Amino acid sequence: MNQHEWWRGAVIYQIYPRSFYDANNDGVGDLRGISEKLDYIADLGVDAIWISPFFKSPMKDFGYDISDYKAVDPLFGNMDDFDHLLEKAHKLGLKVMIDQVLSHTSDQHEWFAESRQNRLNPKADWYVWADSKADGMPPNNWLSIFGGMGWKWDSRRQQYYLHNFLSSQPDLNFHNPEVQKAVLENVEYWLKKGVDGLRLDAVNFCFHDKFLRDNPAKPIHERNGRGFSPDNPYAYQYHYHNNTQPENLAFIESLRQLLDKYPGTTALGEISSEDSIQTMAEYTADNKRLHMAYSFELLTDDFTVEHISNTVKQLENTMKDGWPCWAISNHDVERVVTRWGKDNASDKQLAKMLTVLVSSLKGTVCSYQGEELGLEEAYVSFEQLQDPYGIEFWPKFKGRDGCRTPMPWQESESEAGFSDSKPWLPIPADHRALSVDQQSGDPKSILTFYQSWMKWRSKQDILKLGDIEFISVNESVLCFERSFEGKTWLVALNLSAEEQNFESEAELQAIKLAFDLSQGQKDKNLITLPRYAVYMAEKVS
Template sequence: MSQQPWWRGAVIYQIYPRSFQDTNGDGVGDLPGIIDKLDYIASLGVDAIWISPFFKSPMADFGYDIADYRDVDPLFGNLADFDRLLAGAHQRGIKVMIDQVLSHTSVEHDWFKESREDKTNPKADWYVWADANEDGTPPNNWLSLFGGVAWRWEPRRCQYYLHNFLSSQPDLNFHNPEVQKATLDNVKFWLDKGVDGFRLDAINFCFHDKQLRDNPAKPKDKRVGRGFSPDNPYAFQYHWYNNTQPENLPFLEELRALVDQYPGATTLGEISSEDSLATMAEYTEGRRLHMGYSFELLTDDFTAAYIRGTVEGLEAKMTQGWPCWAISNHDVQRVVTRWGGAAPPAHMASMLTALVCSLRGSVCVYQGEELGLAEADVAFEDLQDPYGITFWPQFKGRDGCRTPMPWTGGEHGGFSTAKPWLPVPDDHRSKAVALQEGQHDSTLASFRTFMAWRKTQAALVLGEIRFLDCPEPVLAFVREHEGKQVLVAFNLSDAQVEVTLPIEGGLKPLSGHGLLEGLAEGKALRLPSYGSFFAELG
């Protein structure tokens, strides 16, 4: 495995810095807080960290609205803190990936402040500007993912500007070569600092249709959300023209050419399109992105058929690239709640971690998954997410998965000495790191045990994947690498199940993974509630 690029099969631990650890008592996490917890991160056995945006920002979308790509927001610290974080992580053998939000900036970015002044300034064409229709309405029917039209009137220019997200997040005009060059220069700044890779936010949104054609309507039965609420008007259209344009492909090749100048650096694209699996395959072909991930496993559908269909669908399309999977992140309901309901058993979290880490590809694990944290119920008066505030009460937004990490069972979960920016639920404090540390059967202990064991199983890290025909609720597949075949099976229900495995040859059960194990007698397999089974095929 040492001959493979580090990112192939890597487990990448996502850190949402606002909610990880606060060291200066302002109720918001910071970069020194991540530094303080590097030993903890190393103890998890993960290969890398991905740090969500910490750049200078007015925080309208909590850092995904960037005002300066090359500076740390004072809320999180400074560039010297980042340098210390990078050095400390590398000393512990942990790679560091950072978010890059390329498709849009904040309205507070100097580029936009200049661009909006008039139609003749040097940056007049750096954003997507368009004249109003004759009746004053926006130039087309494009919608913002956060609700409402995707155009905002700017009186200085007497034009509309495009914003696929918040109105305070204007879209850059990537059809302008100067924008592309400036963007790549910002990426180079962080490569020169020594980062090991980038998670590229909404990377398929960089280019728009030059003709500004209307998006066609989507039938009601097709309005299936992928990371957004299905009652959001955004789901009412096929988004054929406001993102995922063919001009994006040459830009990705330029980005890859830059990153390839820094040996070992990697790119992971977040992709949400009308056919995300096809776009992932296209974006990872040849010398484009190293990896891609989408929202296909971040939905409510928790069946063996859906998971198998999703993975097999990607396998069929992605013949050159490398997938990355995630079942939780900072944008969706936490997985034990989404897939396990109101009161899932503690060992379900361990099974879910093992499941996603056994699929072919790399994995993004969101902070708190190692503790088995459920979705927090955040009261309306405590909401911070503009998305949730807009769509309340049908959709409560993303705050429930963004509450601070519980380090202790004490006040504010040991996250801060001050009132945190979001409350720490009592249920989370009962699952705090300090309380789980001394328990050999805790979710945290199981996470560490499985991650250490997985590193010894090359088939799970790098192998090909082949699914087995098993009835619901059993998900079973074989990972194969250099002649060794490992059978993997999971029970996706809270009741014991028995299944006859469709295999040839014998089974040699593999232990040491720290999960609730099934029992095989010949080809008959008995799996307990949310149980797992690993065996070498003979």
């Protein structure tokens, strides 16, 4: 693989279009809104944008339930708006990646409307249908991530259909070659338009166990893993049979063959399996599957040196051919400064250090809108909730709305400059103080730091492409070396709000970073790191 392919070590800025910028003032962000803010994004120093789904959808899961893969939902605009966005992004030097949700559709998709009519129609086998047990119960014990059984009864066919997510998101039957062909045709439609890459949602969910075997029970002490809390029954099973099937590898290879027809394009897979690290390695193996993959390992609550270093080391030891991607925030999890910072979430140094952390690991970076502002998780009352996931599991789990509230652009404007109308989710008062106009031009702001850091990093091949090796220092300092073309840098990050010290006998030349970042110092053999500080130095011998 060519180490200089654009996506290797790139920073991909994730846009959640409903909440980015509302150009037509209906309270929901749109494609024209993204286009109007592309100059802002380009000035962040990122390489690409990833746009969450904007396709035609009944919006039961806010676009991840697609009813037409080749159409723009009117809520977001039209195809001309997308074409303009693509053209402008390319002129600004930004690559454009789009979400592709392949494993399931909306129940409003024409494929499902036909499939559910009877058992003999041409698309009868395009979804996962199964007879009930003799007592009328579902065919097995598979569960939905969003709560309850993973099967819904359909009176037309007198059968159950599988849904790993909402009941309005029926799973496609990828064991049918016609389904695979149709899915790839939908993907190619966008490749022909000129998109530069795909972010593949829940890509390991495309196939199910064709024997419909029950998932085994998970012991109580293991029920708090993979980001699923014990109050969700989904955590009670090992999900060996409803996803991550071996047949999916051949489909991934077919998808890669399609992408290879469009030079310069890339595929980034979202992986959530019982062993996500192993699955990431398998899905990126042999330079004939996905280019990159990311998982939820750094999207959990575990903000420790041990967890972060062990996760990266395990992936380095397992993934021999593929390329990693790291995210510490996205549209599905609590914002990182709140999730990892807890009581110190508002500390600017924390936000800056986390930006350095994620973009100094070996791999590509997905950076979620608002991270560059240091936005904290928003409180959304039950009455204001939109997310069906949160509504189902309130009050222990409040859903994903708190990380999806609209971007604050102007502190004093109506709805923080996001829209002239009431937005689909409320904008918290403390986000106004972190608005783009308040941080722009302030040399000490989180935004100014993010811009300066990302532009500087883009020129540092050692951080983009270098090997990584971790060094054990203490339980509060994440320390590693990056090596590339004969040079080695030491990177140390204080993950705590307390000063930390450690000894290093290496001969080091500190790298002076010309932006507002709390930096450590070396005096003789002692390196001192103030709270949330970073020390970066080149080994000179």
